[in-house]
Amino acid sequence: MPDRPQSALVTMPNIPDPDGFYSELIALHDGRSAQDSAALNARLILLLANHIGDRDVLRAAMEAAADSGHAR
Amino acid sequence: MLDDRYPLEYRLYPYARSTDQDAATPVRHPVVIMGGGPVGLACALDLGLKNVPVVLLDDHEGPGQGSRALCFAKRTLEIANRLGCAGPMVARGVVWNLGKVFHEDRKVYEFNLLPEDGHELPAFINLQQPEFERFVIDRIRAAQSAGAPITLRGKNRVEAVQQLPDGVALEVLTPEGPYKLEADWVIGCDGAGSPLRKMMGLGFEGRVFEDSFLIADIRMKNESFPTERWFWFEPSHKAGASTLLHKQPDGVWRVDFQIGWDVDRTEELKEPNVRKRLDAMLGADVEYDLVWTSIYTFQCRRMTDFRHGRVLFAGDSAHQVSPFGARGANSGIQDADNLCWKLAAVIAGEAPEALLDSYSFERQAAADENILNSTRSTDFITPKSEVSHMFRNAVLDLAEHHAFARPLVNSGRLSTPATHDDSPLNGPDAVTGAPERTRPGSPCADAPGEEGYLLRRLGGMFTLLALNCKVPSGADALGCAVVDMACSPEGALGQRYLGTRGQAIYLIRPDQHVAARWEAPTLSDISEALERAKGKV
Numbered sequence: 001m002p003d004r005p006q007s008a009l010v011t012m013p014n015i016p017d018p019d020g021f022y023s024e025l026i027a028l029h030d031g032r033s034a035q036d037s038a039a040l041n042a043r044l045i046l047l048l049a050n051h052i053g054d055r056d057v058l059r060a061a062m063e064a065a066a067d068s069g070h071a072r
Numbered sequence: 073m074l075d076d077r078y079p080l081e082y083r084l085y086p087y088a089r090s091t092d093q094d095a096a097t098p099v100r101h102p103v104v105i106m107g108g109g110p111v112g113l114a115c116a117l118d119l120g121l122k123n124v125p126v127v128l129l130d131d132h133e134g135p136g137q138g139s140r141a142l143c144f145a146k147r148t149l150e151i152a153n154r155l156g157c158a159g160p161m162v163a164r165g166v167v168w169n170l171g172k173v174f175h176e177d178r179k180v181y182e183f184n185l186l187p188e189d190g191h192e193l194p195a196f197i198n199l200q201q202p203e204f205e206r207f208v209i210d211r212i213r214a215a216q217s218a219g220a221p222i223t224l225r226g227k228n229r230v231e232a233v234q235q236l237p238d239g240v241a242l243e244v245l246t247p248e249g250p251y252k253l254e255a256d257w258v259i260g261c262d263g264a265g266s267p268l269r270k271m272m273g274l275g276f277e278g279r280v281f282e283d284s285f286l287i288a289d290i291r292m293k294n295e296s297f298p299t300e301r302w303f304w305f306e307p308s309h310k311a312g313a314s315t316l317l318h319k320q321p322d323g324v325w326r327v328d329f330q331i332g333w334d335v336d337r338t339e340e341l342k343e344p345n346v347r348k349r350l351d352a353m354l355g356a357d358v359e360y361d362l363v364w365t366s367i368y369t370f371q372c373r374r375m376t377d378f379r380h381g382r383v384l385f386a387g388d389s390a391h392q393v394s395p396f397g398a399r400g401a402n403s404g405i406q407d408a409d410n411l412c413w414k415l416a417a418v419i420a421g422e423a424p425e426a427l428l429d430s431y432s433f434e435r436q437a438a439a440d441e442n443i444l445n446s447t448r449s450t451d452f453i454t455p456k457s458e459v460s461h462m463f464r465n466a467v468l469d470l471a472e473h474h475a476f477a478r479p480l481v482n483s484g485r486l487s488t489p490a491t492h493d494d495s496p497l498n499g500p501d502a503v504t505g506a507p508e509r510t511r512p513g514s515p516c517a518d519a520p521g522e523e524g525y526l527l528r529r530l531g532g533m534f535t536l537l538a539l540n541c542k543v544p545s546g547a548d549a550l551g552c553a554v555v556d557m558a559c560s561p562e563g564a565l566g567q568r569y570l571g572t573r574g575q576a577i578y579l580i581r582p583d584q585h586v587a588a589r590w591e592a593p594t595l596s597d598i599s600e601a602l603e604r605a606k607g608k609v
């Protein structure tokens with residue numbers, strides 16, 4: 001494994017069975033209204049953020065998310 | 073001409089003619105305090121006890137009626153204790169530890185504040201602001217009888233000020249007409265609307281929050297609620313977008329409804345309309361008397377600089393915060409605590425005027441911290457966008473099931489005193505492994521000792537606190553009090569001040585903030601730190 005600072009955000013592939021994970025994520029939203037889904041996503045973000053805990057990683061993730069988007 | 077702007081709760085300093093009004097030329101006083109709210113009163117008492125003559129001018133004759141500050145935090149009580157008036161406040165105040173948080177009609181969770189042991193005073197008390205002010209005035213009266221040079225002048229409204237090269241000229245209006253006064257120093261404690269600030273053309277920038285809150289103080293007739301703090305987010309009774317229920321002395325409860333920005337105040341304050349909200353919340357069969365109702369809105373803002381030559385601003389005149397987190401009066405009392413020893417030292421010629429710039433420096437940083445905290449609470453309680461609202465509710469939903477989300481719930485954070493980390497007055501931090509909480513700049517944490525609580529022993533002058541050791545010879549001639557205390561590593565004193573070390577010497581300022589600490593200082597280490605703490609370096 002390459003050396004990296006402990007608190008760096010992982011942006012290389014890290015999820016086993018990516019297709020399986022992706023369909024699970026989409027299935028979670030099946031049959032929900034846009035608003036419900038958004039609320040669910042908010043809860044999910046908070047759970048994951050707490051799991052990560054490291055403020056530097058969280059900040060890097062927020063930046064990476066903001067930087068990769070396209071205003072629509 | 074000099075009509076009351078608000079009704080009085082107590083008439084404690086009725087107008088009386090002073091000889092200054094008959095003087096041919098304006099009489100000069102060392103310190104004039106403008107405004108007799110909690111902050112002005114605390115300044116008058118603190119300076120008077122230090123034997124600095126003060127004249128306090130207020131445009132009313134006592135504390136105003138009505139529901140404002142309710143939560144007084146430990147640091148405020150510790151300062152009051154140093155000034156000799158905490159006893160009656162604590163005896164009268166309500167102490168609570170249990171809080172409950174509701175969302176819609178569900179209880180999300182409850183918490184017990186479990187205050188840390190080994191402090192003389194509680195984490196906070198609920199006490200009505202007019203009563204707090206009355207206890208300070210009672211203490212001022214006692215100090216006056218014992219010779220403290222304090223004068224309170226009711227119905228004395230400051231109308232104009234002018235900076236002189238070495239002081240300030242004031243024009244004062246009384247029921248018997250105007251008179252002129254001069255002061256070496258003026259402390260502006262004239263509240264958030266500060267006429268003084270306006271007279272001097274000084275700004276007050278910040279953020280307006282577009283929401284109104286309706287306060288109803290009620291006395292239950294048959295029912296009673298437990299002594300707990302209940303906070304509802306989006307209660308299903310819809311009486312407010314959020315609602316807070318809080319206990320005051322004498323079986324009175326404070327209910328605080330968030331009612332939105334575009335409201336018709338007169339309409340909302342009509343008794344049947346207030347009762348409609350209360351009945352929705354309490355149930356129609358609960359009987360109560362309405363003791364007080366009012367509507368407030370708020371802003372978070374501060375002056376850029378708290379010192380302008382010979383004029384110093386303290387309390388709400390200098391900074392304003394939202395009520396969430398109870399940081400208004402509490403931070404104002406800390407302003408007084410920070411300012412008075414410095415002003416007394418400058419007046420006595422023991423310190424340069426520059427020491428007063430450290431007041432601005434330290435308390436401006438504290439105000440920023442308070443504004444940050446209260447803004448964060450406000451943004452959680454009244455989310456400003458759809459997304460913010462969604463995350464707020466996500467936190468509440470999760471908090472019901474998962475402990476991790478509970479620290480994110482922010483219905484107001486307890487007011488804690490500021491640590492002056494970058495203060496120019498701070499000296500060395502030379503005790504390796506000593507606790508963070510007592511680093512230079514921190515307010516001293518209380519702890520029990522063999523001869524009573526630490527903060528009582530510190531009193532209100534520069535103090536060398538020697539723990540498990542002796543101060544170097546000659547140190548008792550530096551003009552500091554010396555307090556020797558023995559402590560074990562397991563006891564509260566040892567844990568709060570020694571950490572892993574066996575001994576330490578602390579230099580403590582008159583406002584009970586740590587100036588420096590060493591394991592084994594030389595005499596010159598100490599005298600250098602003392603010079604620095606007096607603003608001489």
Ligand SMILES: Cc1cc2nc3c(=O)[nH]c(=O)nc-3n(C[C@H](O)[C@H](O)[C@H](O)COP(=O)(O)OP(=O)(O)OC[C@H]3O[C@@H](n4cnc5c(N)ncnc54)[C@H](O)[C@@H]3O)c2cc1C
Nearest residue numbers: 107109110111131141142143230263387388398400401402
């Ligand atoms: C709803 C509400 C709830 C609050 N809850 C809390 C809480 O729980 N805890 C807390 O710490 N704080 C709380 N606060 C804030 C607290 O009330 C204020 O921070 C506090 O009163 C500030 O004290 P002060 O002495 O600086 O100013 P003030 O109390 O406003 O006093 C200013 C004084 O100056 C006088 N004055 C004005 N103009 C002149 C003049 N020209 N000449 C002479 N005198 C003049 C006024 O009459 C008044 O007596 C709350 C505020 C509100 C509105």
